[in-house]
Amino acid sequence: MNSCDKCGNPNIIIKKKQSGQKLCKDCFIKSTQNKVIKDIRKYKLIKKGDKILLGLSGGKDSVMLLDILNSLRKRNIIDIIAVTIDEGIHGYREEGVEIAVRNAKKLGVEHRVVKFKDYFGITLDEIIAKNTLKDGRRNACTYCGVFRRWIFNKVAREEGATKIATGHNLDDETQSIVMSYLEGNIHNLTRIGPKSEIKNKKFTIKIKPLREIPEKEIGLYVIAKELEVHFAGCPYAIESFRGEIKDFIKQLSNEHPTIMYSTLRGFDKIKTILKKEFSNKSIVMECEKCGEPSAAQLCKVCSFLESWKK
C-alpha cells in the first residue's frame, strides 16, 4: 500500500526512483523547499542583506526559484529584483514574458524586462536569420548564452545587486558536466558549480540554488503549487549539442535512476583538483568598447557585433 512516508496520507504524488521515498503533495512541497534552503546554507549561496538579481524567464525553474527565494525576502533576509530577458524569439518569448510579469506582480517583487534589441540593436531571430550555419555561424544557444551573460552582469551593476540567481537544475548541471567532458573542454568544467568566484569586481557572483533538484521534480513542484508557468520548448534548442546530451542522459536514467546524482557528486569531488590544475589564470581586462570584463580587447558580445557590421 502506497502512503506518504512523512504523514501517512494515501494520496502520494511522487515515488522517488533514486531513494524509494514516497510523498504526498504537502510533504513534497515542504521537503523540496527545505532541500533548497539547506543547499543555500551548505554552499553559502546567500547571506543576509544580499540583493538578488533573479533571472525570471517565466519557465518552471525560475518561477519555482522565485517562489522559494520570496520566502527569504518576506522574512527580510534578502531583497529581490526579478529580471526577464527578451531575446526576441518570435512566437515563444512573448508568452514567457507575460507570465513572468504576472508572477512577479503577484508576489509584489520588483521586476524589469530587458531586451536584446535595446542593448544590442538586434534580436536573436535577426541574428539567426542574417547568418546561416553554412557561413560558419555558431548555434543559437551560443549567441544567446553570451548575450544573456553580458546583460545579467550589466543589469546587476545597474541595480546594485550582490548576486545573480538562476534556475539551473540537476539535469542542466549534469548535462554541462557530461558535455564538457565529451568536448574535452576542461576549462569549462572548472567553472561548473553552485557558486561562481569573483575574478573581477565588475563580475557579480552567480548562484544556482536549484542545482540539486531534478528537472522532473521542479515540474511537479510548480504544478503541485499551482504556479503559473510557461511550459514550452525554445524553438532553437534543436540546434544544440546539449539537446542530444539531454536525451542521452534521460535514456540512461530510465534504467539507472541515480546516474545524475552520481555524476554531480563525482564531479564535485574532483573539482578542487581540477581547478588547481586547469583554472586559467588569464588576466581579466575591460572590453575597450563596452567596458564589461573581458578576456580579450573586445568582449565576445562586441566582437560578434563587430563581425556582423562588415
Next chain:
Amino acid sequence: MQIKLVIGEKVDLIEINNNNTVKDLLKNMDIAPETVVVKKNNCIVIDEELVEDGDLIEVIQVIYGG
C-alpha cells in the same frame, strides 16, 4: 472502458483495456513518463495509479527535450 484524455489543448475520449495503469497508458501513447506530470480527476498521481472507467486523465508535459 472509456476515459477522457487531455493533453495540452487536445481533448479526446478514448477506449482502453481494463487494469491499465498510468504508466501503461503513457507507454501506449509513446510518451516518456519522465517528461510529464499526470493528473487523474484533477489530482496528481504516480505512474502506478490504476486508470478506471470514466476517469479524466490529464497529461502535462513539463520537460522539453533538446
